[in-house]
Amino acid sequence: MPGMRAxxxxxxxxxxxxxxxxxxxxxxLTSVSRAGQDGDAITEEFTASGEMGLSDDRxxxxxxxxxxxxxxxxxxxxxxxxxxxxxxNHPISEIRAQDGSLILSLHLTEIQDLRDLVTxxxxxxxxxxxxxxxxxxxxxEGSADVVPINRNRLTDRQQEVLETAYRMGYFSYxxxxxxxxxxxxxxxxxSTFTEHLAxxxxxxxxxLVAEL
Numbered sequence: 246m247p248g249m250r251a252x253x254x255x256x257x258x259x260x261x262x263x264x265x266x267x268x269x270x271x272x273x274l275t276s277v278s279r280a281g282q283d284g285d286a287i288t289e290e291f292t293a294s295g296e297m298g299l300s301d302d303r304x305x306x307x308x309x310x311x312x313x314x315x316x317x318x319x320x321x322x323x324x325x326x327x328x329x330x331x332x333x334n335h336p337i338s339e340i341r342a343q344d345g346s347l348i349l350s351l352h353l354t355e356i357q358d359l360r361d362l363v364t365x366x367x368x369x370x371x372x373x374x375x376x377x378x379x380x381x382x383x384x385x386e387g388s389a390d391v392v393p394i395n396r397n398r399l400t401d402r403q404q405e406v407l408e409t410a411y412r413m414g415y416f417s418y419x420x421x422x423x424x425x426x427x428x429x430x431x432x433x434x435x436s437t438f439t440e441h442l443a444x445x446x447x448x449x450x451x452x453l454v455a456e457l
Contacts (some may be wrong), residue, residue, distance in 0.1 A: 248354050249380040253363065255347045256372035260324040262303070263291055266316075267342035271295025277340035280317060288319045291342070335362055345365075348376065356380070368414035374404055406431060410442060414443060 258264050267274045272294035280288040293299055294313045313417055320376025326347055335358070335380040339350035353359050359375070366373045399407070409431055428438040 248352060249356065249359070249378060251351050251353060251359055251375060251379075252357075252377040253349050253351065253366070254374050254376050255326050255349070255366060255370050257345045257375070258326050258347055258370045260370075261326055261342070261347050261351075262318065262320055263289065263340075263342045264345055264347045266291075266293075266299060266301065266304070268345040269301075270299060270343075273341050273343040273348075275341045276315075277342065285321055286319045287322060288317060290315060290317045325370075326366070329369065330362065330366070333362060333365065375407070398448045399445050403441055403448070405440060405442040407445045410438075 255261075255264075263274055263277055270291060270293050274290040274291045276290070278290055280290045282288065283314050290307070292313055292315050299314075299316060301318075303318045303320075304316045305318065307317055309315075327340060327349065330337055330349060330351070335351055335353065337349050337351060341348050345424065351359075351362075353362075359378075363373050406427075410416065410422075410427045413427050413430060415427050416424070424435045424438055428435040433441075
């Protein structure tokens with residue numbers, strides 16, 4: 246059965262305490278989970294890597310092992326990114342936070358589901374990007390093509406160029422926007438746009454044809 250695994254990053258969500266805590270952590274905050282709810286108070290836990298612990302009055306350290314610590318905190322109900330995603334019928338397989346951003350791992354069946362989810366998240370929480378996409382296409386039983394796309398290889402500017410071009414219809418047939426239109430939207434000249442676009446496409450193509 247065809248399907249895909251994606252990593253979606255919500256950049257600096259204002260309503261996510263875990264993302265806020267990650268701004269002061271040495272490494273990513275992992276194993277993020279809801280530990281329980283007592284009335285309106287919601288309790289969550291996460292693991293922080295690094296030798297220096299997190300100092301915050303809202304956090305209680307449960308235990309420490311090697312170079313990682315487990316923390317617990319409680320908060321009132323808020324506009325939670327994870328709840329919003331799961332209420333949209335997209336179960337989350339993994340949650341982590343790093344450098345102020347929240348990163349969600351999901352399994353989906355259709356690419357359109359991913360597009361719709363990213364659109365909804367942007368409308369509600371602001372900047373969102375797809376960090377990683379692994380898509381499996383299968384036309385018959387026992388036969389599958391695996392197409393991995395790791396967008397972490399792209400610079401922030403290359404991702405912005407690629408996403409803006411896609412959003413404006415540069416890749417549509419017939420085209421809904423030309424290079425000048427997209428360049429104007431980005432505030433750069435058309436030659437700079439084409440350079441960024443070519444570099445981004447080259448990196449993605451390296452992955453797609455690496456096994457050929």
